Amino acid sequence: MKDNNGKKVKVAVVGGGAAGLTAAIAARHNNAEVIILERLDRVGKKILATGNGRCNLSNTDLDIAHYHGLNPRFAYGALSRFDFYKTMEFFERLGIAWKAEDGGKVFPVSNQASSVLDVMRYELETLGVETRCAAEVKEIVPGSGGFVLRLGDGSRLKADRVIITTGGKAAPNLGSNGSGYLLARELGHSIVEPFPALVQLKLAADFLKQISGIKFIYEAEILVSSKPLACAEGEILFTDYGISGPPILALSRTAGEYLRKGENVILRLNLINYMSREELETFLRRRLKQQSHKTLAFSFVGFINKRLVSVLLKEAGIADIHKPAGQVTVAERNAIINILQDWRIAVAGTNTWQQAQVTAGGVAVRDVDQKNMASKLVPGLFLAGEVLDIDGDCGGYNLQWAWSSGYVAGVCAATS
Known part of the structure; x- marks a missing residue:
């Protein structure tokens, strides 16, 4: 798009990750002049780490229930405008053949x-999008003629539109170092306190070194005030x-959300989720009888x-785990069943x-x-x-979410 003077709209994309690269391609496809400003020495590093190096591009089930935040329905705007099918068409045009797997x-x-990164970078180069690495944006100053971006090396850059796609922390x-939050806050935006997600949990237990490295197919659940809030299996x-x-x-x-609120968070594990409690009770009673001559510990x-x-x-x-298995009481057997199917451990935090x-x-x-990922506070500013x-x-x-929000922001920054 061109401005009122017939010049191409210049769009500065701050951050060269998944959302930023998509925004840049979309803006350039809509005839804007585009520059990507990336803090690191190359763009797309996080893309390379996704899906254990395979890049989990999307999911065939994009129900809004899979998204979170204070207002998760916000995501519906971009996800409906640049949906799964349009996303796959986008990548197919770039050269990516795709497949759907379990889940x-x-x-x-x-x-x-x-x-994935290779074809995106190729498209950027073919379109003539300027990519400037080792270019950390320190300040974004809006004005009547657009924006002035101050970089870490002291240089300045002018743009008609700015898209912040710096990632989180x-x-x-x-x-991702949280720099985008500072830029957005300085422009008047509020920040919902960030916390780690899709991360390992720390447990308040003194036995962890004994069992470190053990893997099982378990059923896990998060409890707060004895109320189950989320469960998963694998x-x-x-x-x-x-x-x-x-x-x-x-x-x-x-877990992280409720820990931030000061709640006591409990992890509940079901180690024997393939049996009902009655089936497990029958199994243990028979096993302990058959193994009665062994110690309780060895009988397992x-x-x-x-x-x-x-x-x-x-x-x-169990006070004496080396007592004969045949001497286990009904109360002790029930306690063992409880641990096997309802083991509760306090969550101390996240990694x-x-x-x-x-x-x-x-x-x-x-x-x-x-609808367009535009700031309601600063005209010409977009976030994705x-x-x-x-x-x-x-x-x-x-x-x-990165592809969808980035694409919508890029199109609207170039055409608004």
């Missing part, structure tokens, strides 16, 4: 995140600080990971930003127009991606 997760057929080594890994694995990452957002070898046995029995309150995959919180969306108070579940939802 609706979408990946490039190449199984390489680098291929997760994985700072890949470029492979879970005990660590020396707490617990990890896909189900834990899925639950971490809920072959049923429970042997490194976990002593911990579970002590957690069940740090360095280990987090995404940021919860960010720029409050009440001051952003969901993780910098906003929108985060998604694990499984491609966060990248889809």
Whole structure:
């Protein structure tokens, strides 16, 4: 688009991640002059780390229930305008063949995140988008003639429109250091306090070193005031600080949210979720009878990971775990069943930003127009991606938010 003087609108994209690259391509496709300002030495570093290096592009189920924030329905604006099908068409045009896997997760057929970044960078170069790396934006100053951006090296840059796509605070080594919050705050925007999401949980327990490295297919649940708030199932890994694995990452957002509120958060584990309580009771009664000549602890070898046995029995309150299995009382057997299917451990916190995959919180969306990602406070300013108070579940939802919000912001910045 051209301004009233017949000149192309100049759009400055602050941040060269998933949202920023998409915004730049979309703006250039709409005839704007575009420059990307990236703080690191190259763009798209976080894209390379997504999906364990495979790039989980999206998910076939983009129900709004998979998104979170103070107003998660805000995400519907961009997600409906640049939906799953339009996103896949976008990447197909760039050269990405895609496939859907379990849980609706979408990946490039190449199984390489680098291929996604490669085709995006190729498109940017072909379109003539200027990419300036090692260019940290320190200040954005709006004025009657557009914006002046002050960079870390003291230089200044003018632009008609600015799109902030700096990400959040997760994985700072890949470029997200929270700088976008400072820029947005200086322009009058409010910030919902960020906290790590899709991250491992720390547990308040003294037995973790004993069981570090043990993996199981568990059912996990987050409880607050004995009320279940979120649950997930899959492979879970005990660590020396707490617990990890896909189900834990899925639950971490809920845990972090309530920990911030000062609530006591409990992780509930069901280690034997393939049996009902009655079936487990029958199984244990028969097993303990058959193994009556063995010690209680040894009687579980072959049923429970042997490194976990002593911990579970002590957690069940069994004073003498080496007593004969045949001497276990009904009360003790019930206590063991409770631990196996309803083991509750206090959550002490989450791991740090360095280990987090995404940021919860960010720029409050009440001051952003969901139809075009434009600031309601500063004309010509747009925001997209993780910098906003929108985060998604694990499984491609966060990248889809980046693509959708970035695309909408780029189109509207170029044409408004």
